[in-house]
Amino acid sequence: MPRFAANLSFLYQEHPFLDRFEAAARDGFQAVEYLFPYEHDARELRARLDANGLVQALFNAPPGDWAKGERGIASLLGRGEEFRAGIRRALDYAAVLGNERLHVMAGLAEARETQRAVLVENLAWAAAQAAAQGVTILLEAINGRDMPGYFYHRQDEARAVCEEIGAPNLRVQFDCYHAQIVEGDLATNLRRHLPHIGHIQIAGVPDRHEPDETNELNYPFLFRLLDELGYDGWVGCEYRPRAGTSAGLGWARPWLGKHA
Numbered sequence: 001m002p003r004f005a006a007n008l009s010f011l012y013q014e015h016p017f018l019d020r021f022e023a024a025a026r027d028g029f030q031a032v033e034y035l036f037p038y039e040h041d042a043r044e045l046r047a048r049l050d051a052n053g054l055v056q057a058l059f060n061a062p063p064g065d066w067a068k069g070e071r072g073i074a075s076l077l078g079r080g081e082e083f084r085a086g087i088r089r090a091l092d093y094a095a096v097l098g099n100e101r102l103h104v105m106a107g108l109a110e111a112r113e114t115q116r117a118v119l120v121e122n123l124a125w126a127a128a129q130a131a132a133q134g135v136t137i138l139l140e141a142i143n144g145r146d147m148p149g150y151f152y153h154r155q156d157e158a159r160a161v162c163e164e165i166g167a168p169n170l171r172v173q174f175d176c177y178h179a180q181i182v183e184g185d186l187a188t189n190l191r192r193h194l195p196h197i198g199h200i201q202i203a204g205v206p207d208r209h210e211p212d213e214t215n216e217l218n219y220p221f222l223f224r225l226l227d228e229l230g231y232d233g234w235v236g237c238e239y240r241p242r243a244g245t246s247a248g249l250g251w252a253r254p255w256l257g258k259h260a
Contacts, residue, residue, distance in 0.1 A: 025052035028256035062086035072105025106151035127167035171198030203239035
């Protein structure tokens with residue numbers, strides 16, 4: 001049975017961020033994820049987790065200057081010191097929050113061949129640092145419609161970087177929304193990549209709304225497939241609700257229980 005994590009950067013926008021923990025728990029979620037925790041003290045976030053019986057499933061390392069369009073700095077030339085400082089900060093948060101999954105964004109590709117060497121060097125260093133506290137570094141392929149120019153759009157591109165580095169705690173973050181837009185054939189891709197997958201996310205396609213019967217993916221089939229394949233990690237719900245989050249959770253009632 002899938003274990004769902006509410007992505008608090010996307011869900012419960014009707015509540016202030018710190019109140020979203022309680023809202024997610026009230027709806028039956030047992031874990032949360034979000035993009036970036038750094039605007040809040042890690043101890044305050046941990047208090048919200050503990051008060052609501054929630055697990056911290058995932059967050060992202062610092063991405064550079066998000067407001068100016070940066071989408072990660074792991075592959076960017078001349079940013080090594082900033083990258084290492086960001087990883088140290090993220091691991092400090094992870095230690096307080098009990099978080100074991102850290103998504104590290106590669107950045108936009110302008111000089112791909114040169115940047116790849118920088119990316120590999122930086123990620124190898126990050127994986128070594130993370131391993132010391134039991135944290136897995138995740139790489140996510142992101143579709144070019146939502147994020148034009150991102151370093152990798154396909155699952156095999158992200159997986160190839162993991163395999164080149166060879167660190168056991170470096171894995172792929174498989175987002176079904178991005179994978180469907182770029183590649184499709186999700187059942188085959190999940191089977192092919194599962195040994196390298198460290199986290200899964202979901203959203204409806206094509207509009208990134210609820211993963212319900214109005215989207216083009218058959219999520220009940222995919223959830224059964226994940227069970228058959230033995231995936232026991234969290235499934236992050238990273239979608240934009242059409243209206244109120246709680247009102248749109250009908251798709252999740254079979255799994256979240258009576259409070260959904």
